Amino acid sequence: MNDELERCLACNRSSEEVPLVLIRHQGENYWICPQHFPILIHKPGQLVDKLPGARNLDASEGH
16 A cells, blocks of 8 residues: 555544554545544544545534
8 A cells, every 4th residue: 555645634644653544435545543533423524624525424423
């Protein structure tokens, strides 16, 4: 895999710096670190500029 693509979509840190989780969205691969994974779940609107379609994702309301 190309390290250039393996960067957290929220903080841009690489897999050399932090563990990254692969997510697939709209047929594309995206990476997110554990620190920012809760944002994807609870506040996806904060990723609107970084994840296409994030505006349409529903935020999870407490578990």
